[in-house]
Amino acid sequence: MANSLPNRPLPYGRQFISEADVAAVVASLHADYLTQGPTVGEFEQQFAKYVGAKYAVAVSNGTAALHLCALALNVQPGQRVITTPITFSASANCVRYCGGEVHFADIDPETGLIDLAKVQALLEAHPKGYFTGLIPVDFAGLAVNLEQVRQLADAHGLWIIEDACHAPGGFFVDSQGQEQRCGNGRFAELAIFSFHPVKHIACGEGGMITTNDERLFHHLLRLRTHGITRDPADLVREPDGGWYMEMQELGYNYRLPDLNCALGLSQLARADEGLARRRQLAEQYDAAFANLPGLTVLAPGRPGHAYHLYVVQVADRKGLYDFLKTKQIFAQVHYIPVHRMPYYEGLGWREGDFPLAEEYYAHCLSIPLFPTLTDEEQAYVVACIKEFVSVEG
Ligand SMILES: *Cc1c(COP(=O)(O)O)cnc(C)c1O
Numbered sequence: 001m002a003n004s005l006p007n008r009p010l011p012y013g014r015q016f017i018s019e020a021d022v023a024a025v026v027a028s029l030h031a032d033y034l035t036q037g038p039t040v041g042e043f044e045q046q047f048a049k050y051v052g053a054k055y056a057v058a059v060s061n062g063t064a065a066l067h068l069c070a071l072a073l074n075v076q077p078g079q080r081v082i083t084t085p086i087t088f089s090a091s092a093n094c095v096r097y098c099g100g101e102v103h104f105a106d107i108d109p110e111t112g113l114i115d116l117a118k119v120q121a122l123l124e125a126h127p128k129g130y131f132t133g134l135i136p137v138d139f140a141g142l143a144v145n146l147e148q149v150r151q152l153a154d155a156h157g158l159w160i161i162e163d164a165c166h167a168p169g170g171f172f173v174d175s176q177g178q179e180q181r182c183g184n185g186r187f188a189e190l191a192i193f194s195f196h197p198v199k200h201i202a203c204g205e206g207g208m209i210t211t212n213d214e215r216l217f218h219h220l221l222r223l224r225t226h227g228i229t230r231d232p233a234d235l236v237r238e239p240d241g242g243w244y245m246e247m248q249e250l251g252y253n254y255r256l257p258d259l260n261c262a263l264g265l266s267q268l269a270r271a272d273e274g275l276a277r278r279r280q281l282a283e284q285y286d287a288a289f290a291n292l293p294g295l296t297v298l299a300p301g302r303p304g305h306a307y308h309l310y311v312v313q314v315a316d317r318k319g320l321y322d323f324l325k326t327k328q329i330f331a332q333v334h335y336i337p338v339h340r341m342p343y344y345e346g347l348g349w350r351e352g353d354f355p356l357a358e359e360y361y362a363h364c365l366s367i368p369l370f371p372t373l374t375d376e377e378q379a380y381v382v383a384c385i386k387e388f389v390s391v392e393g
Contacts, residue, residue: 005328006380010368012309012332015197016274021266028262037258043265044208050268051168052184053191053210055217058261059224062165062194064254065207066094066135069161069190072219073133075100082122083135083163084114085337085357091137091163092338102347103131104339106354111299112139112311112364115356116148123156133159138167138182140334140366141278141306142299146187147174160188168193168200169275170306179304185212195260199308200274201267203260227251274371278307281369281378285310288382294389298364309334310369312385317363320388324367327384331365 031037040058048056059065075081077099083091085104092102105118114136123131134153136144146162153160164170167182174180183191190213193199195206211217222229227249229235235246256264286300289312298311311334314320324331337357339349351358368381 006377009328009330010373010377010381011330011370012366012368013198014370014372015202016270016370016372017202018266018270020269021263024262024266025259028259031258033258035257035259036255039258039261039265040256043256043261043268046265046268047193047208048210050271051164051191051193051210052181054185054212055210055214057209057211057217057220057224058256058264059207059209059254060256061205062192062196062199062207063090063093064252065192065194065209066090066161066163067097068220068223068252068254069192069209070094070098070100071223072216073159073161073189075133079132080130081133081135082119082131083338084137084139085339085354086112086139086335086360087137087163087338088165088335089338089341089343091135092344094161095133095135100132102338102344104349104354104357106356107360109356109360111142111302112360113137113142113144116145116152119149120152123152123158128156131156131158133161135161135163136188137163138165138170138306140298140309140311141166141170142302143167143170143172143180143182143304143306145172145174146180147172150187160190162188162191164191165194165199166308167306169271171304173303182306183210185210189213190216195264195267200278200306201264201271203256203264203267206256206260206264222248223251224254225251226253275306277371278369279305281373282307282310284375284378285367285369285382289385292386292389295385307369309366311364311366313360313363314365314389315363317365320365320385323388324381324384327380329368329381329384331367333361333364334366335361337361 044056075098079100081095082103095102108115164182170182171179191210193208195201195203228247230245296313
């Protein structure tokens, strides 16, 4: 099929819904609870186990997860938090929801991740207490070295929220040679995940927070449901009946329904399978693009990479994007740097502030990578890209 159009359009990512997933959702519709039934807790437990954390809190989406984390860490107006410019805006927005100020450190162009040397320089250029937190992102599925982030954070009195939306099942290797799974809570206070359909695990919409901190865990449970508690141990007044509950602080309705958790739980059972297929496809892309003039692969061959995205860089990115579209291949750009968004420019950030992120953005393209992409479809994508690069080259 090398150059004829594929049987279906090929997006950069898509969900994989199996018959078992459908059956799990249908069964949940027949169960007693549509919203807060037993599947929520089961999904939380299984997910915590999957990433190696003590606690997990299911929430309505990844953005809500970030918002609750910022609230639980008590982000206040004027507090300054550092994140990467190459991420989805939500990583930064959670700080703004609480009135905090977002700052950025430029990326390491080899990995696309926040450059920890730049974070350190930024921290050292200001008095202690100037910044309050760090939000590193496991961009594309490549884990940030959180052991090193923790050292920086401890030296400057900062908390860490790991945005692990791209990296369930990913890991980095620590200084002892141990694999440290994304979201395992060993180094960051909190980690967050998204179950949007393009991510590894689909819930429709959905998100998860993981932590090893029992106090934060209990606080997140309360914030997730309006700031309300029924737990006798937490009540500040004497109950006057069986209905009694207290709204103790301003919370939200960020719950994830049973229905979505049933899908998530069923998907989670196949997470390792999907991850293995993502890694296999990435390896095949790496081999196909090795030594191809005019094209660079972002961070090939890294252990622990969870491959939410497979990113290539070319001189004429718009040309490649448009060309692939004519071939029914719908590549995508991840990301327009957050500081270049009109909203963040309105807060004072400018073009030229983070030149490596901007240079990366000018050339990056995420090409199709998802578990149901067949070898034939992948060969077609490779052939089309080679055709473009050889003409441009
Ligand atoms: C998807 C994503 C989010 C937001 O998750 P939603 O579930 O879409 O709200 C946050 N950060 C990153 C890095 C993401 O990729």
